[in-house]
Amino acid sequence: MAAADPTATPAPARKSGLIATIGVIAVLTLIAGGGGWVVGGILAPKSMALQGAEAKAPVATAAPAADAHAAPAGKDGEEGAKSAQPGTLLLEPITTNLSYPSDNWIRIEVMLEFGQAPDEALAAQIHQDIMAYLRTVSLQQIEGPRGFQYLRDDLRERVLLRSEGRVKDIIFRTFVIE
Numbered sequence: 001m002a003a004a005d006p007t008a009t010p011a012p013a014r015k016s017g018l019i020a021t022i023g024v025i026a027v028l029t030l031i032a033g034g035g036g037w038v039v040g041g042i043l044a045p046k047s048m049a050l051q052g053a054e055a056k057a058p059v060a061t062a063a064p065a066a067d068a069h070a071a072p073a074g075k076d077g078e079e080g081a082k083s084a085q086p087g088t089l090l091l092e093p094i095t096t097n098l099s100y101p102s103d104n105w106i107r108i109e110v111m112l113e114f115g116q117a118p119d120e121a122l123a124a125q126i127h128q129d130i131m132a133y134l135r136t137v138s139l140q141q142i143e144g145p146r147g148f149q150y151l152r153d154d155l156r157e158r159v160l161l162r163s164e165g166r167v168k169d170i171i172f173r174t175f176v177i178e
Contacts, residue, residue, distance in 0.1 A: 089118040090173070091127050098177075100138040108134070109173040112159065115166060122163055129162055130155060139177070148175070 088111050095107040110130065112123055133155065142151045152172065159170045 087115070087118065088113050088171075089120070089123050091123060091130075093174070094127065094131050094134065096131050096134050098134070098139050099136050100140075104139050105178045106134055106137075106142075107174065107176045107178070110155075111171040111173055112163075112167050113169040113171060115168045119166065122166065126159055126162055126167070129158060133158060142177070 090111045091109070093107055093109045095105060098104045098106055108130075112118070112126065137151065141147055152170075156170050159167050
């Protein structure tokens with residue numbers, strides 16, 4: 001065996017490879033961050049505009065509420081469905097729990113726009129149908145503006161089918177999830 005020379009200097013460690021790897025990772029991280037920022041800038045204004053339009057749409061299309069003192073009283077002193085404008089009928093608020101998670105609650109107020117004179121018996125059936133449907137919906141299905149749009153479309157389709165064309169549209173007045 002060869003003996004080690006005590007006067008020989010040790011070979012320098014390969015630091016240049018470690019520095020080059022760190023530099024490449026830093027540059028790739030900056031490129032990825034910049035690319036994400038550019039893509040986010042392209043997509044974010046569209047989603048922010050949709051979110052703003054969804055928040056304003058129910059308020060803009062809803063008619064002013066009728067005076068609660070002027071609404072006709074139903075049996076046992078309960079108020080029935082209120083008519084806010086001719087041809088419309090404001091349903092009682094619908095409050096129920098969601099399918100999943102079952103400890104989350106949803107409360108909505110909707111107004112039905114009839115093509116002819118409002119039908120309170122049909123409105124009561126629609127009220128119960130909407131409540132039954134909302135009990136089958138999970139929170140993940142109605143999250144975000146797209147989920148809210150799907151919910152509106154589903155409820156509109158159910159109302160149109162249930163009324164056999166007598167209801168022209170459904171207008172959301174309030175929508176709260178707790």
